[in-house]
Structure formats: structure tokens, C-alpha cells
Amino acid sequence: MSKNKEKGLYLSDRPPLTPVKAVLLTISYILLFFYVFIIVWPLAQIVFSSFNGNQGEYIHVGGAYQFSLKHFKYLFQETYFLNWVINTIVIAVATALLTLLFVSFTGYAYSRYRFKGRKASLMAIMLIQTIPAFVGIAAYYTMHSIISAVIPGFTRQMFLILIYAGGGIAGNTFILKGYIDSISSELDDAARIDGCGNLQVYRLIIMPIVRPMLAIIALWSFIGPFLDYLMPSILLSDPKQYTLATGLYTLITDVRNMHQPVFAAGGLLTAIPIIILFIALQKQLVSGLASGAVKG
Amino acid sequence: MKVQLVNIGKKYEGRENFTIRHIDLDIDDKDFCVILGPSGCGKSTLLRMIAGLTSITEGDLLFGGKRMNSVEPKDRDIAMVFQSYALYPHMTVYENMAFSLKMRKERKSVIHDRVLEAAELLQIKEYLYSKPSEISGGQRQRVALGRAMVRKAGVFLMDEPLSNLDAKLREHMRIELVRLHKSLDTTSIYVTHDQTEAMTMATKIVLLDKGKIQQVGPPTLFYEKPANLFVAGFIGSPTMNIFQGEIKDGLFHSTEEDFVVEPKAEDLALLKPFEGKKVAMGIRSERFIAGLADKNTVHVKVDVIEMLGKEQLLYCKFPNGKECVISEPGYFEYAVDEEHNFHFDVDGLHFFDAETTERIN
Ligand SMILES: Nc1ncnc2c1ncn2[C@@H]1O[C@H](COP(=O)(O)OP(=O)(O)OP(=O)(O)O)[C@@H](O)[C@H]1O
Ligand SMILES: [Mg+2]
Numbered sequence: 001m002s003k004n005k006e007k008g009l010y011l012s013d014r015p016p017l018t019p020v021k022a023v024l025l026t027i028s029y030i031l032l033f034f035y036v037f038i039i040v041w042p043l044a045q046i047v048f049s050s051f052n053g054n055q056g057e058y059i060h061v062g063g064a065y066q067f068s069l070k071h072f073k074y075l076f077q078e079t080y081f082l083n084w085v086i087n088t089i090v091i092a093v094a095t096a097l098l099t100l101l102f103v104s105f106t107g108y109a110y111s112r113y114r115f116k117g118r119k120a121s122l123m124a125i126m127l128i129q130t131i132p133a134f135v136g137i138a139a140y141y142t143m144h145s146i147i148s149a150v151i152p153g154f155t156r157q158m159f160l161i162l163i164y165a166g167g168g169i170a171g172n173t174f175i176l177k178g179y180i181d182s183i184s185s186e187l188d189d190a191a192r193i194d195g196c197g198n199l200q201v202y203r204l205i206i207m208p209i210v211r212p213m214l215a216i217i218a219l220w221s222f223i224g225p226f227l228d229y230l231m232p233s234i235l236l237s238d239p240k241q242y243t244l245a246t247g248l249y250t251l252i253t254d255v256r257n258m259h260q261p262v263f264a265a266g267g268l269l270t271a272i273p274i275i276i277l278f279i280a281l282q283k284q285l286v287s288g289l290a291s292g293a294v295k296g
Numbered sequence: 297m298k299v300q301l302v303n304i305g306k307k308y309e310g311r312e313n314f315t316i317r318h319i320d321l322d323i324d325d326k327d328f329c330v331i332l333g334p335s336g337c338g339k340s341t342l343l344r345m346i347a348g349l350t351s352i353t354e355g356d357l358l359f360g361g362k363r364m365n366s367v368e369p370k371d372r373d374i375a376m377v378f379q380s381y382a383l384y385p386h387m388t389v390y391e392n393m394a395f396s397l398k399m400r401k402e403r404k405s406v407i408h409d410r411v412l413e414a415a416e417l418l419q420i421k422e423y424l425y426s427k428p429s430e431i432s433g434g435q436r437q438r439v440a441l442g443r444a445m446v447r448k449a450g451v452f453l454m455d456e457p458l459s460n461l462d463a464k465l466r467e468h469m470r471i472e473l474v475r476l477h478k479s480l481d482t483t484s485i486y487v488t489h490d491q492t493e494a495m496t497m498a499t500k501i502v503l504l505d506k507g508k509i510q511q512v513g514p515p516t517l518f519y520e521k522p523a524n525l526f527v528a529g530f531i532g533s534p535t536m537n538i539f540q541g542e543i544k545d546g547l548f549h550s551t552e553e554d555f556v557v558e559p560k561a562e563d564l565a566l567l568k569p570f571e572g573k574k575v576a577m578g579i580r581s582e583r584f585i586a587g588l589a590d591k592n593t594v595h596v597k598v599d600v601i602e603m604l605g606k607e608q609l610l611y612c613k614f615p616n617g618k619e620c621v622i623s624e625p626g627y628f629e630y631a632v633d634e635e636h637n638f639h640f641d642v643d644g645l646h647f648f649d650a651e652t653t654e655r656i657n
Contacts, residue, residue, distance in 0.1 A: 114309070186382035189349045194443075195370040195399030208386040 050265035059260040071265040081266060083240050084247035089273055091161055091243060092225040098165035099172060099221040100214060106169065107176025107210075108202050112188065122177075125170045133167050134230060144235075156235050160243075163231060168221045179213045180206060215284035222277055226270060244270050297360045297373070297450035297483050299323040299346065304355035306341050315341050316507035319355070323485065323500065328477050330494040331487045333504035334530070339487040340379070342504070343455055346485060347376050359451065370399075375444035376453040381436050383428040383443070389415075390424040393443045407446075414442040417476070434465050441473075445480065452477070452484040458493065470496055491531055495519070503527055521646075525653040528578050528646060534609055536578045537620045540650060543570045548577050548647075553614045557592050560642045563657040567647060574650035581609065581623040583644030586636070593639040596620065598632055612636075 010016060017025070049059045053068025075081045109115075110122060140163065148154040183206065191205045207214070225232075229245040236242055239250070244266070251263040305317035316338040323329045331339050344350040346357060348369035357364045364372055375396070383392050390411055397407045415421045418438040423431050428439065437457060444452060457473075458466045474497050477484045488494055494501050495515045503510040503518070503526075510530075511523040522528035528536045541550040546564055548557040557577065559567060567575070596612035599619070603626065610622045610630060622638055624630070647656040 184380055184382060186378045186380050187384065189344075189347075189369075190376070190378060190382040190443075191384075191395075192349065193347060193369045193374060193376050194396035194447075197370075200399075205384055 046264040046267055049261045050268050052261065055261040057258045057260065059264065071259075071261045072269075074259065074262050075265050075269075079251070079262070080240050080242065080247060081269075084242050084244045085269075085273075087157065087241060088225055088243040088245075088270075091157060091164070092222045092273075094161045095164040095168065095225055096218045096221040098161065099168040100218055102165070102169045103172045103176050103217060104202065104207065104214070106173040107180055108206060110173060110177040111180035112185065122174075125173060129171055133163060136163075137234060140235065155241075156237075157241060160225075160231060160235055164221070164224055164228070168217075168224065172217045172221075176210065176213055176217065179210050183209055211284050212286070215281040219277060219281055219285075223274055226274060298325050298358075299451060299483060299485070300356075300358040300361075301346075302356040302358065304342075304345065304357060305353050306338070306345060306350065307353045314353070314507060316504070317354075319509060321502060321509065321512065323483060325483055326481065327500050328474065328484045328486065328498055329500045329502060330498035331485065331502045331504060332491060332494040332530075333489060335489055337504045338507050339489070339504055340455055343376075343453055343485060343487050346451070347374055347453055348372050373450040374453055375447040375449035375451075377440050377444050377455065377457045379455045379457070379459065381428075381440040381457075383436060383439055385428055388425050388427055389420060389431070389439050389442075392428065392439060393446050396443070396447050410446045410448075411442075414445045417445075417479070418442045434461055437461060437469070441476070445476070448480070448482075450482060452480065452482045454484065454486045456488050457486075458488075459490075466493075473497060491533070495531070503530065505530075521655065522578075523655050525576060525578075525648050528648070532580060534581050534621045534623070536580050536646070538648075539577045539579075539620075540574070541577060542572065542574050543567050544572065546571075548575065550577070552616060553594070553618050554616065555594050557640055557645070558642070559645060559647070559657075563642075563645065563647060566657045570647075570649065570656065575656070576648040576650045576653075578646035578648065579640055579644055581621045582607075583641040584622040584624075584638040585641055586624055586628065586638055588637040589639035591639075592642065593637050595635065595637050596622075597635045598630055601630060601632060 045059065045061065048065070049055050050071050051067055051069070053066040053070055054064045055071070110118065140159065144154070144156065144159045147159070187205055187209075188201050191201045196204060225243060227245065228243075229249060232243045232246045233249070236246065239247065242250075248263050248266040248270075250257060251259045251266070299321075300323070301319050301321040304319040304321075305314050307314045319342065331342060333339050341350060345352050348364070348367060352365050359372065384395065387395065393411045393414060394407045397410060402410075411424075412421070415424055418441060420435060420438050420442060423435055423439075428436055431439070437460075440457065444454075454473075458469055461469060470493060473486075486493075486497065495518070498515055500512065501515055501518055502512050505526055511518060511527045518527060518531045522531060522536075525538065528538065539550045539553060541548050543549075546558070546567075548559060548567075550556070594614070596614055598610050599613045600611040602609040602611070606626050607623050608626050608628070608630065610624060612620055612622055614620070630636070645657070648654065649656055
């Protein structure tokens with residue numbers, strides 16, 4: 001009986017739909033579906049093609065479908081795919097770790113300490129951010145030859161890591177600084193009285209609170225090397241040293257070496273490490289820890 | 297532990313003037329010292345200097361005779377409760393309270409005992425394993441107290457810990473805090489802008505204004521012998537009535553309200569040098585006596601009555617429109633717009649030099 005009663009009640013917090021609004025809502029949904037289609041359809045094509053034994057050098061839409069793993073086989077046997085995966089993961093992990101380490105220090109310092117040149121250097125970082133990394137190409141070559149003259153083991157890949165991390169540190173310092181700014185500095189004071197030194201204040205108090213932000217920074221720095229084609233294609237010359245982006249690209253640029261379905265298969269596999277990291281960080285990403293620190 | 301401030305001053309970077317300066321203060325062992333003052337007068341600054349969170353620009357800070365100016369906060373043997381509680385949000389109540397002991401590498405069993413002991417005393421045992429975000433404001437405040445308590449530090453610092461609680465809880469916590477102070481056997485320094493808190497809890501009040509100490513002493517001294525006009529106006533509710541006037545032939549002549557008062561003999565002797573000079577006279581609301589007397593009487597009209605039960609506050613007007621507050625027992629019958637005679641209790645008169653605002657008697 002009570003159920004019947006509830007049926008007549010309008011329980012939503014929003015005002016009831018008028019006909020005009022209903023039409024607008026329908027249009028929004030249609031647009032959204034269209035948008036989703038644009039994104040999902042090519043993705044679906046990649047997945048299907050990579051498992052389709054009937055596909056040859058080019059991906060054809062439609063046509064017969066035959067499940068097969070031959071593209072994956074080709075990927076592992078005929079190309080340096082495993083090398084590329086390892087290269088990329090090493091570069092990505094190193095980039096993420098370097099970025100996290102440095103951003104932790106710079107973000108905390110910019111947020112908590114007042115020093116000479118604080119404002120000016122923040123502005124400088126902001127401005128330099130607007131110049132694309134690509135512009136520095138010529139300088140990168142010179143720098144690399146200078147550094148490798150001093151340190152013989154300094155490879156092009158290491159240099160790539162430095163470029164990625166360098167860019168990441170600058171931008172993310174801003175983000176982390178803003179996030180730490182929102183944490184009451186009385187927490188630092190309390191920790192200091194409780195017996196923490198500067199580093200301990202960061203490690204034991206601030207870092208756990210900013211963990212969601214650090215997780216995002218780590219994720220983005222990790223994904224960067226997977227997506228970037230330009231830098232490695234210019235800096236790396238030996239196909240064995242390629243990253244995934246540059247390596248896979250060789251499969252679709254040259255007619256002599258054209259294997260679009262293999263490219264699709266490689267792209268599919270590329271997603272795996274990113275997904276794994278994402279799942280690993282999911283708990284950190286969603287936890288909103290800063291609440292309840294101070295009286296509300 | 298005895299805390300001494302010798303000529304202490306603080307100037308913030310980028311500020312033109314000293315925020316506070318020339319602060320001389322002795323806080324004895326086991327004192328409950330309340331630093332009182334209006335907002336922005338530098339109370340927190342002073343407390344943070346004692347804690348070592350803000351540097352001391354000039355002067356010396358001594359703990360038990362030892363100079364502390366450049367000692368790190370963690371080595372000063374202090375515990376502090378912050379205005380915003382500053383609980384660590386990612387730790388449970390238990391971890392919050394255990395943190396300082398853990399940092400000092402105490403044994404696990406000792407930590408556990410201390411935390412439980414504090415939790416017992418503050419009645420937060422049920423919440424030991426909740427996060428700060430999951431408990432109420434009042435409970436958070438207790439956790440903040442508990443976190444400071446477990447240290448068993450020599451000096452216990454508190455910065456307006458009650459300011460965000462509701463009136464009832466605040467009243468309750470005032471008593472709890474005094475009890476806590478006694479059981480901890482430490483020196484407590486407590487910052488507040490609330491004179492009721494200061495009057496009820498302190499063994500020693502330090503009243504700050506404009507970066508200077510206005511008066512130091514036990515609460516009764518503040519009420520009975522305010523050192524200057526600022527203290528007289530700051531302490532006591534309702535605010536003390538102040539009348540401007542001058543001394544002529546041993547009598548106080550009010551300038552605006554047009555009445556004459558004959559001070560008692562002791563006061564007269566002290567007022568001698570002020571013959572012909574401007575003087576302010578203060579009297580607390582309860583020092584008016586109802587009825588006519590042969591001298592020192594004023595005739596006023598009742599403007600507003602605030603009935604508080606055991607007493608009533610009469611906001612009265614002199615014929616020239618000036619106001620004064622008189623409190624009388626609640627069972628006396630008064631009505632608005634009635635005219636009445638009151639006379640001054642000469643033992644309750646305060647005289648101040650109108651120029652320097654310093655107390656005379
Ligand atoms: N970090 C700082 N830098 C510069 N000036 C400051 C700083 N902290 C406080 N001040 C100034 O010092 C003065 C006193 O501040 P303080 O926080 O000690 O006041 P307070 O007495 O605690 O006030 P309240 O009761 O509102 O907490 C203020 O005028 C404030 O502007
Ligand atoms: Mg303050």
C-alpha cells in the first residue's frame with residue numbers, strides 16, 4: 001500500500017521536466033550517443049581487426065571474420081615488439097619516479113617556504129611551460145653530446161627520460177603546490193611540535209594527504225612516454241631502442257613493411273600496462289583524505 | 297616548568313612595525329596563564345613564539361632558566377592544542393594521539409597505556425579507531441586535547457581551543473580544562489579573546505592590546521583594580537560605566553552628566569595631585585545602590601530592561617541623554633520609562649587619569 005503511495009510522490013531534487021526540457025534532454029542524449037559512437041567505433045575496429053585472420057596488410061572494414069592470433073604472432077616474432085615494450089616501460093617508470101620525487105620537493109617547498117625569488121621562479125616555470133618541448137630539439141642534441149662526453153654510459157634513452165621528467169616537474173609543481181596550499185599549515189606546526197623534522201613533516205603528514213594528487217601525477221607521467229611519438233622518433237635512431245609509439249609507427253608508414261592489423265594488435269597490448277597501473281592506483285585516486293583535518 | 301619572557305618582541309618580515317614588543321612576563325610552574333586580548337593583538341604570535349613555530353625577533357625566552365630562542369619546537373618539551381585542532385586526517389584518533397610518542401620512539405606498551413589513559417579521561421574511548429572526519433567537532437576538540445596530553449610535556453599551550461564549540465559545551469569544557477590542568481601538573485598557557493574563559497580558568501591573566509601588556513595578575517585584580525581604561529572596559533560584563541569629569545575642591549564633577557561625587561578618604565588622598573585636572577571615573581553596574589542618599593546620588597530614567605533572572609540590567613539615561621548600566625536584583629520592580637534615584641557605592645569607584653588612561657586609586 002505504501003508503495004502505491006510513494007508512486008505518486010515526486011522525490012527527485014530537481015524541478016519536474018517540462019516538455020521543452022524533455023526535448024532538450026533527448027537531444028543531449030542523442031549528441032552524447034553520437035559522441036560515444038565516434039570514440040567507441042574505431043576502438044572496436046582495432047580490437048576486431050587485431051584478432052581477424054582475414055585481414056592482410058591493410059585494415060578493411062567489413063568482410064569475413066576469422067578468429068586468429070597471427071597478428072600477435074607476427075608482432076612478437078618479426079618485430080622488436082618486446083624490446084619496445086621494455087624500453088617504454090623503463091622510460092615510463094623512470095619518468096614517473098623522477099617526476100614524483102622532484103615534484104614532491106618542489107611542490108612542498110613552493111607551498112610552505114618563503115624565499116627570495118619564489119614568485120619570480122614560479123612565473124618563469126609557468127612561462128617556460130608555454131614553449132613546446134619540440135623547440136629545444138637542436139639544444140637537446142648538443143646537450144646530449146656534451147653530457148655523453150662526460151658520462152660515457154649516458155644513452156639517448158636516458159636523455160629522453162630527462163626531457164620527459166623535466167617537462168613533468170615544471171607543470172606538476174604548480175598542481176601539487178596548489179593542492180598543498182589548501183592543507184592548513186597548522187598541521188605542519190602540530191607535526192613539528194610532535195617531533196618531526198622538515199622531511200618527516202612531508203613524508204608522514206603531507207604526503208599521505210596529497211596521495212590522490214601524487215597518484216594522478218604518477219599516472220600522467222607514466223602515460224606520457226607511451227603516447228609521445230615525436231621526441232623518441234627524433235632522438236632514437238636504432239629500432240631496438242625505439243619506444244612503443246615509434247616502434248609501432250614503423251608498421252604503418254612504409255609500404256614495404258605495411259601491417260596495419262599488427263599495428264592494431266600492438267596498440268591493444270600497449271593499453272595493458274597503463275590499465276594495470278590505473279587499477280593499482282585506483283584506491284589512491286578516489287580517496288579524499290583532506291576532510292576532517294580542521295574543524296569544519 | 298617556569299616560563300620567562302624577557303623583553304620579547306616580534307616583527308614579521310615585510311611589516312613596518314613590531315607586532316608585539318617589550319613583553320616581560322614570568323609564568324610560574326603550575327600556573328594556568330591566560331593570554332587575553334582583542335582579535336589581532338598578537339596573542340597567537342606570542343604563543344607561537346613560545347612554541348618555537350615563529351622566530352623571536354628580540355628578547356629572550358627562558359624555560360626553567362634555560363634560553364630557548366633557538367631550540368627546535370620538538371626539543372622544547374611542549375605540547376600544543378591548535379585553534380583549528382590540526383588533527384592528522386589520514387590517521388585514526390588512536391594514531392593521532394600516539395604520534396608524538398611514536399616519534400620519540402617510546403615503547404609500544406607505554407604508548408598504548410598513555411593513549412588509553414587520556415582517552416578514558418576525555419571520554420573518547422569509543423572513537424579511538426575512527427578517522428577525524430568521522431567524529432563531531434566537540435569530539436575532535438577532545439582528541440586534540442588528548443594528543444597534547446599524552447606527551448606529559450612541561451608546558452601545555454592552547455590557542456583558543458574552545459572557540460568553535462557551542463555555548464553549553466564550552467561551559468562544560470572550561471571546567472574540564474581546569475581539572476585537566478590540575479591533573480597534568482604542568483604549566484598551561486592559554487590564549488583566548490573571551491574574557492569569561494579568562495576570568496573562570498586563569499590563575500594569572502595577561503591582557504594584551506596593541507602589542508603591549510596592559511595588565512598582569514589574578515582574575516580578581518582585573519575586576520577590582522583594572523590598571524587602565526582599556527582593561528576597565530575590556531573586563532567585566534556588562535562593561536564598566538565610565539564618566540569623564542574633573543576634580544574640584546576634593547569632589548569629582550562629571551562634565552556631561554552633571555553630578556558630583558565625593559570619593560572616600562583614601563581615594564581623595566591619591567586624587568590630590570589631580571586637582572583641576574581631567575579624570576575619568578568608573579563604576580561597575582552592581583555598585584549602584586538603589587534609592588536616594590544625602591550625597592553621590594544620580595537621577596536617571598530607565599530606558600531598557602534586560603531581565604536575567606537573578607538580576608536585571610537597567611539601561612538608564614541621564615537627563616542629557618548619556619547612558620549608563622545599572623544592575624539590580626531580579627526581584628526589584630522596575631518598569632521602562634520610570635525615573636529613579638541611585639547612589640554610588642564609594643568603595644566601588646575607579647579613578648583614571650584621563651590623559652594617560654592609567655589608574656589613580
Ligand atoms: N605570518 C604573518 N606575517 C605577517 N603578519 C602576521 C603574520 N601572522 C600574523 N600577523 C599579524 O600579526 C598581528 C597579530 O596576529 P595574531 O595572529 O597574533 O593575532 P591574534 O591576537 O591571535 O588574533 P585572533 O584572536 O584573531 O586569533 C596581526 O595584525 C596579523 O596581521
Ligand atoms: Mg589567534
